[in-house]
Amino acid sequence: MPWFGMDIGGTLAKLVYFEPTDVTPDEEELEVETLRTIRRYLTSNVAYGSDGVRDVHLEMKNVKLAGRVGTLHFIRFPTASMKSFIELAKEKKLATLADTICATGGGAYKFEEDFNKVILILLLWNCSMFQHYFFSPSVSCICSSQHVVECVNTNRRLSPRFYTFLQEVELALHKLDELQMLIQGINFIDDTYPSECFYWAHPDDEEQCKKVPFDFSDPYPYLVVNIGSGVSIIAVKSQGDYARVSGTSLGGGTFLGLCCLLTGCNTFEEAIEMAAQGDSKKVDKLVKDIYGGDYDKFNLPGHVVASSFGHMMCEDHRKTVCKEDLARSTLVTITNNIGSIARMTALNHGINKVVFVGNFLRVNPIAMKLLAYAMEYWSKGQLKALFLEHEGHFGAVGCLIELIKEKR
Numbered sequence: 001m002p003w004f005g006m007d008i009g010g011t012l013a014k015l016v017y018f019e020p021t022d023v024t025p026d027e028e029e030l031e032v033e034t035l036r037t038i039r040r041y042l043t044s045n046v047a048y049g050s051d052g053v054r055d056v057h058l059e060m061k062n063v064k065l066a067g068r069v070g071t072l073h074f075i076r077f078p079t080a081s082m083k084s085f086i087e088l089a090k091e092k093k094l095a096t097l098a099d100t101i102c103a104t105g106g107g108a109y110k111f112e113e114d115f116n117k118v119i120l121i122l123l124l125w126n127c128s129m130f131q132h133y134f135f136s137p138s139v140s141c142i143c144s145s146q147h148v149v150e151c152v153n154t155n156r157r158l159s160p161r162f163y164t165f166l167q168e169v170e171l172a173l174h175k176l177d178e179l180q181m182l183i184q185g186i187n188f189i190d191d192t193y194p195s196e197c198f199y200w201a202h203p204d205d206e207e208q209c210k211k212v213p214f215d216f217s218d219p220y221p222y223l224v225v226n227i228g229s230g231v232s233i234i235a236v237k238s239q240g241d242y243a244r245v246s247g248t249s250l251g252g253g254t255f256l257g258l259c260c261l262l263t264g265c266n267t268f269e270e271a272i273e274m275a276a277q278g279d280s281k282k283v284d285k286l287v288k289d290i291y292g293g294d295y296d297k298f299n300l301p302g303h304v305v306a307s308s309f310g311h312m313m314c315e316d317h318r319k320t321v322c323k324e325d326l327a328r329s330t331l332v333t334i335t336n337n338i339g340s341i342a343r344m345t346a347l348n349h350g351i352n353k354v355v356f357v358g359n360f361l362r363v364n365p366i367a368m369k370l371l372a373y374a375m376e377y378w379s380k381g382q383l384k385a386l387f388l389e390h391e392g393h394f395g396a397v398g399c400l401i402e403l404i405k406e407k408r
Contacts, residue, residue, distance in 0.1 A: 003065070003400060004017055004102075004399075005102055005103075005397060005398065005399030006102070006104070006108070006399055007394075007395030007396040007398075007399065008104075008106065008110070008111060009105045009107065009229060009395075010106060010230070010253055011078065011253050011359070012078060012359050013081075013082055014074070014359075014393050014396040015074075015085075016072060016075075016396040016397050016399075017073045018063070018065055018068075018400060019070050019072075020070040022070065048075070049077075050081075052075065052081070052085070053076055054074065055076065059071060059072065060072040060192065065401075076392075079107055086111065100174055100406065101403075102399040102400070103173055103174065103176065104175070104176045104399050105395060179242065179244060181399050182224065182395050183224070184398035185393070185396070185398035186357070186388065186394045187239060189397055190216050196388050196390065197215075197216035198213050198387055198389070199212055199384055200212070200368060200387075203368075203370075203373040203376075204373045216386070221350075221353075222236050222353040223346050223349070223354045224236060224357060225338065225342045225357070227252055228251060228252055228358045228392065229251055229252055230247065230249045230254075231249075246341060246345045248338065250337050250338070252334075252359065259271035259274070259275075259330055262326045262327070262330065263324075263327050268359075269363060271330075272331075272364055274323060275324070275330070275366060278328030280305075280328040280329040280331075282311065282317070282329075283321055284305045284307065284308050284309060284310055284333075285305070285307040285311050286302060286303060287300045287301065287304045287305075287306045289311075308332070308333040309329060309333070331364075331366060332370065334367075335367045339371045339374040339375060342354055343374070343378055347383075352382055352383055353384060354383055355388065356386070357391060359391055359392030368385075368387055
C-alpha cells in the first residue's frame with residue numbers, strides 16, 4: 001500500500017511519498033500493477049503536468065519507517081491545481097490501494113468533498129453492485145463510467161448510505177491539526193537527518209556569508225515561524241507542549257500577490273528572480289535619507305529602512321525605478337515585518353532559538369539572510385535565526401507519520 005502525507009496550504013500543496021526500497025522478490029511478485037504504476041510515475045518523473053514538481057535535492061534515502069527501509073520523496077504543486085491532482089488520483093486509481101489519506105492545512109477541509117467523489121467513482125467503476133447501493137432507487141442502472149462521473153460530480157440523488165459507508169470503512173480524507181503535524185514533521189526530519197538545521201554566518205557580507213550546520217539535538221524551547229501564505233508563530237516547549245502565540249496575515253502570499261500586481265510576474269520563482277536583480281534602496285526611504293546618516297541616539301544605522309516604499313511618494317523617484325526594484329522592496333518589506341514580529345515574540349516568551357520554515361524560504365536566500373541579520377543585530381546577538389533544509393514539507397511529513405501510526 002502506498003504511504004502518503006499531504007499538506008494542502010493556501011498557496012502550495014505538498015505531498016510526501018514513502019517508497020519502500022527493501023522489497024523482497026516475493027513482495028514484488030505479489031505487487032499489484034496499479035501500485036507499480038503509481039510508484040513508477042512518482043519516482044521516474046521530476047515534473048507532473050505543467051506545475052507539479054518533485055524536489056529531488058530534498059530526497060531522503062535509507063529512511064526507516066514502521067519496520068521498512070525506503071526513500072522519502074517530496075512533491076509540490078499550486079493549490080490552485082488541486083482539482084488536477086484529484087483527477088490524477090482518479091486516473092491512477094489511487095483509491096483502490098489506499099483506504100486513507102492523511103492531510104492537513106486548510107485544503108484538507110476545502111477539498112474533502114472532491115476526494116470523496118473520487119473514492120465513489122472508483123468504487124462504482126470497479127464494482128457495479130455498489131451502484132444500486134449508493135444511489136437512490138429512482139436512479140436507473142449506470143452502464144458507463146462517464147455516466148458514473150456525471151452522477152457523482154452533480155451529486156445526483158446520492159444515497160446517505162454512501163457517506164455512512166465512507167465513515168465505516170474509513171475511505172476518506174483524515175483531516176489533521178496543522179500545528180501538530182508541523183511539529184511532528186520537524187521532530188521526525190531532524191531526528192532522521194542530522195544536517196537538517198543550519199544558520200547563516202556573516203549574513204550581511206556577501207563574500208563571507210555561508211551556511212553553517214547547527215546542532216538541534218537539544219532544541220527546547222524554540223519558536224517556529226511558519227511562513228506560508230500567511231505566518232503562524234508557535235512556541236514549542238517540549239514535544240507535546242506547544243501553542244500558536246502570534247502571527248500575521250502578511251506572508252508569502254502577500255509577497256507574491258503584490259509582485260504580481262506591481263511587476264506583472266506570474267510565479268513565485270519569477271518574483272524571486274526579479275527581486276534578486278533589483279535594488280530596494282531606490283524604492284524604500286532609509287534612515288540616512290531622513291537624517292543624512294546614522295541616528296546615533298537610538299542606535300539606528302543609516303542603511304536601515306525607515307519607510308518601506310517611502311520614495312514612491314515622489315514622482316521623480318517613481319520615474320527611476322524598475323520592476324526588479326519593486327520586487328526587491330516588496331520582499332524586503334514582507335521579510336522585515338516577519339522578522340520584527342518574530343523577534344518581539346521570542347523576547348516576550350524568553351526564547352532564544354527561532355526556527356524559520358515554510359515555502360516562502362524556498363529558492364529565497366535573500367529573505368533568509370535578511371532574517372538572520374535582523375535577528376542577530378537587533379537582539380545584540382541574543383537571538384539566532386535557524387533554518388531547515390526541507391522548508392515547507394514538514395506538515396506533510398507529520399501526516400505521513402500519523403498515517404503509519406494509524407496503520408499499526
